[in-house]
Structures are given as structure tokens and as C-alpha cells.
Amino acid sequence: MRIAVLLPCYNEELTIEKVIRDFRRELPEATIYVYDNNSRDKTAEIARNAGAVVRRESRQGKGNVVRSMFRDIDADIYVMADGDDTYPAEFVHDLMKPVIDEEADMTIGDRHSDGSYESENKRPFHNFGNHFVKGLINRLFRSDLRDIMTGYRVFNRRFAKTMPVKSEGFEIETEMTLHALDKRFRILEIPIQYRDRPPGSESKLNTVKDGIRVLKTVFWIFKDYKPLSFFSFIALIFFVLGLLVGVPVVTEFFQTGLIAKMPSAILAVGLMVLATNSLTCGFILDTIVRNHRDQYELRQNEYRE
Template identity: 65%
Template sequence: MSNAQPIIAALVPCYNESLTIAKVCDDFKKYLPEATVYVYDNNSSDGTAEIAAEHGAVVVHEGRQGKGNVVRQMLRDIDADCYVMVDGDDTYPIEQVREVIAPILDGTADHVVGDRLSNGTYAAENKRAGHGFGNDLVRWLIKVLYGFEYTDVMTGYRAFNREFAKTLPVLSPGFEIETELSIHAVDKNWRIVQVPIDYRDRPEGSESKLNTVSDGIKVLKMIFSLFKDYKPLGVLLADRARVLCHRACTGHSRDRRVRGDGSGPEVPDGDPRRGVLRARCAHARVWPHPRHRGQGQPPRLGAPRHRGLRAEIAESSSLIDGLWVDKH
């Protein structure tokens, strides 16, 4: 990073955080006065936006519901050299913000993760047992699928540089955003630093918007969806291994040859894919090989020189998954 004064943006996505947003804004002014605080209000109905504006934040309204939608718009709108993001619920210590952004400012990291788990404060403060289990499960899946071990995946306390922010294709609409940030950083080989932070639970009267079950399922779907997009070869190999394992266990083998009359592989009556094979076989019988066009007679399918047509019919059997033709 250049010697010029870096532009720092503090990003605070918010939805109904009227009890805590004032303290979050004031803490940024106290511990990181050179930063511009951006509060993106996501359809709050409790006056969160008005309170944030009174405490010096730049307030922007985002109508598309969901944290992922908010973060996507933030990164599109805001230009900075260093971004630091926290939730508006005052569970993350702003007093440690300089420790979190230090690796970004000195150029040793592209993405910094505020780790709540290493020092035990999350286990001591968190009152929702399912959240801890879900975090551990997601960490394990990312380690298995992507080969990187995070100490805390679901944390909302993060920092990143301009290059990371502007190349992040935020796909998730909701609370899956933390998982997406983590996977993107690993898959694209960004430099990752994990900084231990203290965690404190929400104050009395403040409620979490995260649903352990429904949002947990969305996170798991996001992990496998990104794996399919980022590592398609791995998905194809895994699917092929599944098919081979099924064949080995059931003792079946697929025979792509057709019956002697050229009518194609056997397909049970009523199977909706029967028509596909029938059309392919009919096409091969009705339309002659280019070599014979104009001669009035289509080639015999059984003739050796027309094995290409027989192969075309036989290849149709690959459209049928799970149908087996006895060898003969």
C-alpha cells in the first residue's frame, strides 16, 4: 500500500439494531476516527437508520432483504483502500479494530478474519448451542473440500483490501455471505490472516436474526454450490466414482450395443425417455448416410460400412441413466 493516507471504510450492515447501532458508530469514531462509517439499513422498522445518522454515519437504504444483498451493494458503491466490516449488534470489539486492519495496511494480507473461537470467548458468551456446532461443521467441510483450515468461518468481523473487495462476486443473498467470503479467499489463493478477537453476546433486548436450522441449510447449500462452480472437475470425478461404485455393488454393467434389428436399447414402457431413443433410432433409419443421399435407399444398419449409424443409435443409450441392456 502506498505511503499516502489510506482510505478506510467501516461497513456496518444493519437490520433493526436500534439498541446497539449508536455505540457501534461511536466506537468507530473513538478507535478509528480516520475511517468513514457506512451504515446500510436493510428495511429496519425501529429507527436504526435515523440513530446511525445522528451519530455521524453515512446511511444508505438497501431494499433487497438479506445480508448478502447488503454487502454486495456496499462493495459496489464504496471505494476504499481498506474495508473493515462488522455487524451492527455490538458483539464485536471495535477497540481491536487496528489489530484487525493492520495486515491489510502493511500489505501482508488481502483478507483478515476476526477469530472469535481461539481464545474461548465465543464459547463462554454465546448462548445458542446450535451456532457453535454449525460453525464447526462448516469449518470441517471447507477443510475437506478446499484444503484450508479456518479457526472461525461464521464471524462477521472481517477486513479486506480494494482488490479483494472489487473482485468478489457476491452470489449469496443472506447470511451465507461469511461462508462465501471464506471460500472465495481460499479458492482464489488470496493471502489470509486470522486475528483472535474477543466476543461478547448481544445486550438484553437485542435479538439475533439468524435462524440456526434454515440459515444453516442455506450455508451448506452454498458450500456445495460454490464447490461445483469453483472445482467442476472434482464434482465430475466424484459423480463418476459414484456410478462406478454403484455398478460394482449391484453387479450390473451397461452395454451400449443395440439389438440386431437396430431398434436401439430396451427401454421400459411408460418411461418418459423412451421417446428420445425412439426418435434418435428413427432418425438414423430414415435419413441415409451423406454418402448415399440421392440414391433412394438408406443404408442397411447391419452393413459393416455403416457402423457409424449403429454407433449413433448405441450412443443414445447413454441418455438413459440406470437402464441396463443384457450383453449378447
């Protein structure tokens, strides 16, 4: 069985050697790939000296790195972690076992079950953002996942080779989870311990910038994957606004037989037309999305490991 350990890296010279050494200890038969994403330090050199296969991805962003990894690397089992030593390598066997036993297509290293992420992570807004996005996605897909944005994951070949990666940055983890939920891949969460970066190692995350990008990803995927719900909500807004503007006009007409508030009448009609059009778009796009899911399932049936 071919096992590939995938380590996206950007300026991780302080920790990358230890990460490679830890995964080499746990998985001596695996090939460890370090994708250097335009690092300005000695990450690539240290990784190469530590025995990893080093490749370079010139397009900045973790999503771009993962896209290249999935396209370029052939393996049966894919282990994805970070080069910052926040995910202990000793949990990799727990993550791999359900995938090897064909009980899951993707396993997720759950940082929240034991409370280690909240205690180790020194960025409170990240904790809030994780819980907020988790709540949105669980409500949207009627799931019960505990850790949506973890970077410690294991995939089988089917998942890695059939996932269209569209994200460019750190929202890639959210996209993976959403794709798996929408396409009904088997997901299993495995509790792990999380540890914060060692002193001197700086996080590449920007709380506001990356938080906005994740929310944009959730918004667009809500529109793309659940168009009927999305456009029905918009239609409801237009409908309510149309009622608020139009009811006084209709009431006046029944009382006097005249329409004195012509601008309000035109606005009300326009809002109702927008509501109808939005609902119609939702039904049409929902049919297209359902057809796309059917085609994706057929391609899955044709896929061979």
C-alpha cells in the first residue's frame, strides 16, 4: 500500500525537520512530500536534508498547494498535516485505520473533543470563527461535525483524485468538508491532541482576512450546493418587502378606488417580480445541481482505485 504524507509549507524552517522525523518514525514505509510555497527561509533545504521529497508550488496559498498535491501524487492513502508541528504524528495510525479498513473516505483530526485546541490556541477569535463556521455548515448540511477546519486529515485515493479544488488559501479545509458532505463521502472524526506552535514560529493565518475568505467560501457553496434554499431565502426577503410597500397601496385602493401612491405601487410590483424570479432561479438551479450530483455519482461508479 502506497502511503503519501503531504506537508504544505511556507517558512517552517524551525519545525519542518521535527515533523518529517516524527512521521518517518510512525510511517517508515511512507513517502513524505514537502511542497514549498515560496518560502523565504531554509524550509526546502532542511526538508530535503531530512529525507523528504521536496517540490515547489509557485502559486501562493494552501489551496493551490493541495491542488497540486492531489494532481501530482499517486498513492493509496494520503495523509495531510501541517509543517508547523501542531499536529502530533503519533495519531496518524488512528486516522489511517478507518480509511484502510474502508470504513471512511476521509478521516478528520478532531481538535475540539478534548479541549486541547481551545487551551493551546492563543487566538480567541479563531476559536469563535471555528465554532461559528461549524454551526453554519452543520445546520446547512444537517450534520454533526465537531471540527470543520482542521488541517490533519487522511483521504483515500478516490477522494483525492475526484475532488475539484477551487480554493486558493486556508479555506481549503472548509471546502474539503463541504465537498465530502455534499457528495456523501464517508467522514469520520478522530479525537487528537492539538499543540500550539513552538516559540519563534509564526502563524500564517490572518484572523480577519482568512475569516472573511472562509465565510465567502461558505456563502458561495451555499449558493452552489443548496440553490433552492439560497434563492428561496432571497425570494422571501423580496416578498416581505413587497408586502410592506404594497399593503398600504392595496388598502387605499379598496377604500377609495384610487391609487395615489403610484411610486409605491410600482416598487411593490417590482419587488414581487424579483421574488418570483428568485424562486424560479432556485428551482431551475436546484434541478441542475441534482443532475450534477447524479453525473458525479456515475463518474464515481466508473472510477477504479
